[in-house]
Amino acid sequence: MALIRRLPWPSSLAGRTTLLLLAALGAFHALSVGLHQRVLDTAVVRTRDAALAERIVAIRQALAAQPPERREAEAHALSATTIEVHWDTAPVVRPASPAAAGEGSAAHPEGLEAELRRALALADPAALRLAFEGLPPGQGGQGGHVALVSVALPDGTWLNLRAVRFPVPGGHEGMRFWPSLSIMALGIVVVSVFVVRGLTAPLRSLAAAADAMDPNGGGAEVPEDGPDEVRHTAAAFNRMRARIRRMFEEQRRALAAMSHDLMSPIARLRYRVDALEDAELRRRFGRDLDEMEAMARGVLDLLRGETEAEAPRRFDLAATLRTICDDLADRGADVAYDGPDRLAIEGRHLALKRAFANLVENAVRHGGGSAVRVALRPAGVDRRLAVEIADEGPGIPAAELDRVCEPFYRVDKARGRETGGSGLGLAVAKAAVERHGGRLALRNRPGGGLAVLVTLPTDA
Template sequence: MRLSWRAWPSSLFVRMALILLLGLLVAQGLSFWLQWGERATVVSQARGQNFADRMAEVVRALEATAPAERSAALATLPYGDWQVTLISENQVSQNPPRGPVGAMLSARLGSAREVRPLGGAAGMGMGMMHGNMPRGFDVRLQGGQWLRFSGARQLDTPALPRDLILRLAVTLMIVTAVVMLAVRQATQPLKQLAQAADTLGRDLDAPALAEEGPTETRRAAQAFNRMQARIKRLVNERSRALAAVSHDLRTPLTRLRLRAELVDDETLRDQMAADLDAMAAMIDATLDYLRGLQTSEAVRPIDINALLASMSEDALVLGRRISIQGQALAPYTGRLSALRRALQNLIDNAIKYGTCAHLRVDDDAGELRIMVEDEGPGIEPHELARVTEPYYRPDASRSSATGGVGLGLSIAKDIALLHGGDLVLTNRAQGGLCATLKLPRVAAAAA
């Protein structure tokens, strides 16, 4: 089955560490396997040579003894873990001579001897070279007498010494620590770059990245700093342009308003005044939106409960109905004027289309959520994602009747994004719209 990258952890640090550690474990396992095989071969060869030496001593002693006295001589010879008996011709193993034991025995005796492995151990002559000792052999003495060497048990390759296992474990831990350190050094610049990019989205005056470290890291930091400088320069130029446009547009509007007062036709004069008011409202709203994300307001702790209470009192003065349910558990770190503006836009929108506004506060350690609900007709589901776009109005006639130009929700969403959050619109089951201002506390604290 093909392994998908989606099954891997999302962290680049964890992915790189797993890949390197997996490669390390495979290499260590292969090295251990090769070392174990080499050890088994060496141990088997040593056992085979020791066994051949013992066989040669016994064979040499028995061949120097008269055939009639060999049974008595066997009782005086050392056999170790082996049993040595004289057998008849019809008891001899039918396995063909094979393996290195016969050659080693013949080399020690100075002349060839026929050696046959016992029973199912026909291949044990080679098995002795790969880790296991054979169970026995039949050896033909000079003169035709057969001698059987049989083992009580089959000996396996001894386990690795504890000191070798300890050294392997220590080596593995040291290499693992080095791998983790190397991966951390490789991924740390990416983490810093991501944090700087996130901070830049909230604060153009954030400190520049340190241009240090390897060549690739320095180049990335330099490119990011150049991008930040260009963005800041463009935003400052737009600020100056907006200030000039704001002044230049209001001057002719003021002159047109004065000239409209000189019109004798009262009906025409009222129509011209209404058009001028609409133009002024559109210009103010557009300039308000364009300058919305370039605020230089400082970030500070905000008492959300006191802010909502003051906005509720202001609404009562204007005869508006606002209810508040729930409360923030702790102050929120953000921009006071921007948040007040976003909440005011949401409240105005709820009152325009739903006659009242119900505020609900839901807070926890990770996120502050302020829901503004109304009792209006709501919004078509397919329009929910588009109504926060600038100048987009799903019902133009209704918006014009309420005096909006389609920027209130856009400004509120931009302010939410400025704080690292979002604005989510949903239709209520009982009717009306719910606008949820999501403000993450972690992102706000980082700002």
């Protein structure tokens, strides 16, 4: 079993099925052709032996009808290329030969002796004697032999024959089935490709639907057609898809309602905090309320990004990034844009603008007042563009890079609560980028700081 697993199997189900069909049918075909050839060769040998036996019977009758003085001349006249006939008073096959001892059929299973005894119907078994000897290499090929036959005539004299028995044509060519096997293999491959691809098409549709499935409602249902097993699998997948959508919808509604309802108590608390006489207490309460409000708004932004039905349109990504940088620079941040003046792409403008605004604001907020550079690189041969937001701050511990995009997750050090934020900015940005078929990745820069790389298809 371990050896089978190490074999270079095709990776696709269609390839494996075709290979198994080809191997199995090829083996069965080779076996059936071999058995057919064996049966055919046996039938040819039996027919040849029966014909030789009938000929020997006719020669014996012809010689028995001639007077003794004419028998030798008649024997020569009856000789041919493959059979040499003589008449004599003594047999050329001695009684001690294997055939005479009754072993001829075992040594030569073709059954010549049985055919002769049936055709001659001799009362005395000793009146027929057989012996066999091989042919020289140049006189009949491998497998041929000579049958020496001595048959007693009614008057006690003997008919001696030397019959050359060539091998059955093609009997030694055991690989003659290869042409038919090759044609059959080609037919199996062609038919199997179409048949197996048709059978596996529902599986490919199921895989494509699973990849395209979006809890927000994206992706189409899998058609419930085909064989029973495929229809049951498609129906189960569609039911699972519906359950996941309902579950996400219920969670979104609950979070949205909770976050929305929090805004009213927060607003009332602000009025009450403003009435406090202690300035330090007002500052502390105000900071806590700011954090609560930021968190509620972050949840609403995240849920809004998942449910909003903004239609994709063509917009200028370069102008959008430049606007974000200019707005932050007007507020005193050290932010600069580096890239082309114009770069149009297809996508959801508001969602991507919110995502890049979150990323640049995070870099300004957590970069410790360092310079932030936003670089836009146009699409290359892979038709994907790249946006890099880099700061010169403390960066993020390597163990935390994979977790900072989780909702509400914060790093305990420089990018902790004291720098503000709700812990949802990266989650909102990553969700928006991935809904556009892009990818968001974070890495620490060798010289210090953090770089966020966003790659997007030009037709996002």
